[in-house]
Amino acid sequence: xxxxxxxxxxxxxxxxxxxxxxxxxxxxxxxxxxxxxxxxxxxxxxxxxxxxxxxxxxxxxxxxxxxxxxxxxxxxxxxxxxxxxxxxxxxxxxxxxxxxxxxxxxxxxxxxxxxxxxxxxxxxxxxxxx
Amino acid sequence: xxxxxxxxxxxxxxxxxxxxxxxxxxxxxxxxxxxxxxxxxxxxxxxxxxxxxxxxxxxxxxxxxxxxxxxxxxxxxxxxxxxxxxxxxxxxxxxxxxxxxxxxxxxxxxxxxxxxxxxxx
Numbered sequence: 001x002x003x004x005x006x007x008x009x010x011x012x013x014x015x016x017x018x019x020x021x022x023x024x025x026x027x028x029x030x031x032x033x034x035x036x037x038x039x040x041x042x043x044x045x046x047x048x049x050x051x052x053x054x055x056x057x058x059x060x061x062x063x064x065x066x067x068x069x070x071x072x073x074x075x076x077x078x079x080x081x082x083x084x085x086x087x088x089x090x091x092x093x094x095x096x097x098x099x100x101x102x103x104x105x106x107x108x109x110x111x112x113x114x115x116x117x118x119x120x121x122x123x124x125x126x127x128x129x130x
Numbered sequence: 131x132x133x134x135x136x137x138x139x140x141x142x143x144x145x146x147x148x149x150x151x152x153x154x155x156x157x158x159x160x161x162x163x164x165x166x167x168x169x170x171x172x173x174x175x176x177x178x179x180x181x182x183x184x185x186x187x188x189x190x191x192x193x194x195x196x197x198x199x200x201x202x203x204x205x206x207x208x209x210x211x212x213x214x215x216x217x218x219x220x221x222x223x224x225x226x227x228x229x230x231x232x233x234x235x236x237x238x239x240x241x242x243x244x245x246x247x248x249x250x251x
Binding site for chain 1: 246
C-alpha cells in the first residue's frame with residue numbers, strides 16, 4: 001500500500017528543527033554544490049595564469065600553496081567534495097529505487113565516511129605548510 | 131512508498147543529464163583530487179609538470195570532459211535550486227541568460243587554458 005505524507009516546504013528554513021535526515025541531506029547537497037561550482041570558477045581563473053607564461057603559473061600556484069589559510073580551505077574543499085560525491089552516489093541509488101528505505105542510514109554513513117577521509121587526509125594537505 | 135523530493139521534473143532531459151554527468155564526475159573528481167593531492171602534491175605543482183600531463187591526449191581529453199560535465203552539472207544544479215525557490219517569469223528568464231553566459235564563458239576559458247597547457251595552442 002502506498003503512503004505519502006506532507007512534510008511541508010524544505011525551502012522554509014525557519015522550521016529547521018523539524019527537518020528529517022533526508023531533508024538535511026538535501027540541504028547539505030545543495031550547499032556543497034554551490035561551493036563546488038563557485039570553486040570551479042575560481043579554479044579556472046587561477047589556472048588561467050598559465051596564459052601569462054610558465055613563471056606566472058608556477059609562482060601563483062606555489063605562492064597560494066605557501067599560505068596556511070589556502071591549505072586549510074583546501075581541506076574544507078575536500079570535505080565538501082567528498083560529501084557531495086558520497087551523497088551523490090546515494091542519490092543515484094535512490095533514483096534507481098535502491099535502498100530507499102535506508103536512505104537516512106546511508107546519509108549518516110556519507111557523513112561518517114566523509115569525516116574519516118577528511119581527517120585522514122589532513123596531514124597530507126597541510127604537509128610543509130608550517 | 132516513501133515520498134520523493136527532487137528539484138527536477140523527473141524524466142526530463144536536464145534531469146537525465148544531471149545524473150549522467152554525476153556518474154562521470156564521481157569518478158573523475160575523485161581521480162583529480164587523488165592525483166593532485168596525494169600522488170603529486172599541490173604545493174609542488176609546476177608549469178612543466180602540468181604541461182607534461184596535459185600533453186597526454188587521454189589526460190587532456192579527460193580534463194576537458196571533466197570541465198564540460200562539471201560546468202553543466204554545476205550550473206544546471208544552481209538553476210534547479212533557484213527554480214525550487216520559486217523563480218518565475220522575467221526573473222527566471224534573466225537567470226537562464228546569466229547562467230548560460232557564465233557557463234559558456236567558463237567552458238570556453240577552461241578549454242582554451244587546457245589547450246595552451248597541452249601545447250596545442
